[in-house]
Amino acid sequence: MQKKKQTVVIADYDYSNVDIERAIIEGAGIELVAAQCKSEDDVIETARDANAIIAQYATIGARAITALTRCRVIARYGTGVDIVDVDAATQHNILVTNVPNNWCENEVADHAMTLLLTVARKIRNYDHATRAGVWHWQSGQPIHRLHGRILGLLSFGAIAQAIATRATGFGMRIITHDPYRPPEDITAHGATPVSFDALIEQADYLMIQAPLTAQTRNLIDETQLRRMKPEAILINTARGPIVNDQALYRALKEGWIAAAGLDDIEEEPAKLRNWTPTNPLFGLDNVIITPHAAYYSEEAIHFVRDFAAQEVVRVLTGKPPLSPVNAVSPASTHGKTFSSEEQ
Template sequence: MTQHNGYTVVIADSDFGDADIERAIVEGAGHRLVAADCRTEDDVIAAARDADAVLAQYATVGSRAIDAFTRCKVIARYGTGTDIVDVDAATRNGILVTNVPNDWCQNEVADHAMALLLAAVRKVCTYHGATRTGTWRWQTGEPIHRMQGRTLGLLSFGAIAQSIAARAHAFGMHVVAHDPYMPGDDVIAHGAMPVTFDELIEESDYLVIQAPLTKETHHRIGAAELRRMKPTTILVNTARGPIVRDDALYQALTEGWIAGAGLDDIEEEPAKVRDWRPTNPLFGLDNVLITPHAAYYSEEAIRTVRDFAAHEVVRVLGGQPPLSPVNAAQLASIHLHH
């Protein structure tokens, strides 16, 4: 097989507005590109059953879809997290999964986490709403506390969290981090004090969640954890919505267990829902800021992630190894055992 036998590449879903960047790369390599608008796994099966490669942004590519694929060689994720893909099922079916190393949006997410935190602490939206309606009083934001000297806690301490730590240091904060997969010396070397999960929950004035969504982190922050936080705590989630239980967070924010929250995603991930409406009760609260899973966004980051994901597909279809494989080692070990 040569790479110019016209493989079919399906974009399961994307909200970039067009597929021009991907089309130029895929068709330039002699393949065919089909752009779909999948929301459900059934949509993915219908659109990509006979595809040689699949690109996905939000659509679930689970075991049902992967088992239905007839000749898929690679599933490329637009982004770093692979929680939408059943990687084990892909490995069983001999399909490579690729992602984009998180430096594509590392600074954007770190900036956004700080923006949510600063806006929440300094009551920016409260003040903005008040001045717009004719109230010019510093008291409309009461109470506001000094940020300098406060403890910023990070759940997970990967590259993005390390960038948040650097920003927090510039604001004079004390930074702690809990990451069970990172040796304490490495945490210290990257600018934070290692703490246990319990210490993180109980000592943080600002708690920033920057962990991947896994079985271990799903609903990691629920009622029990929120109850143990300081009543002055501000929770920021720039990772994945389902790490935090929305119902518990609503209770915590209405009953004063914590002071406020800044969320870049909510549990239902609205991008996966076709006719989404803001029925989540969190939207009715004044002490929570919600952005539409936009922390990664900049014009530069979007261009990079589309370019990288499309090139990963072309590399694999052309018989080259991908630059950022998720399950290459597992696939290799399966080949060794057969």
């Protein structure tokens, strides 16, 4: 009987090509299909019979997972796996993998500090004023000294720790709220553990670096924004939906807080087809928005693509993944070992 090649479907990607993935996957004797799925229906149509899926932004929920007939692994381009219903995948004995967050640790930390410094030092204001012929330091007024200010970090993983190291160099005091990290670990990195309430109320600069979960979605809403200092600056280099954009717009428009720097917005444009910039935050001068680019460097992008492709090849050739998110039974239908070609 003629053997049928295994197939990997890249559900979606925003790179110019998939040459890196193709070299790895086809080099292992596995077929690659590249798609641009924007819905679960797209995923089902394209990847129903695939042996593996790699996804960047496309949602692979329980409905899509139930429809998959041969899938053994879903690999995420990146660290967060909220686009995948991991519980459903586990129930169907499908491995889920991600990329450990040190792949972009320095990039995100640099970006977070860049947003903070740009907003705090009113660089945008000065640039606009000077281009209009106004050559006065007062065009950025008021600006406050960074040294001695309190930087509050929501979550204290590897990226937040890298931010803390950079901020300490500017003479900032670091506080953090991370209920999953032992206090002694936090203090060992030069930060002070505090309650969530204390973080919101004490921070001069509040930086969000938490994962997007059911508990963190819309965590920063009107209630929390009203509790922040009026001169506070909010920086979000995590996921857009952690912040309620409607509440943030009011906070910035009405002066509940001073400014914001965002690397993503609540609707997450990268996940939408034919997105248009109608978010009212774009009309404000006291917010800077970047297109979920904090993780980007040429080196980081190459690494994450290589890692995700290598993960699916490892699984499809009977090897364990390096970064599994869940555990499945190796004796299951989906978990049994195949060669790079299957019957």
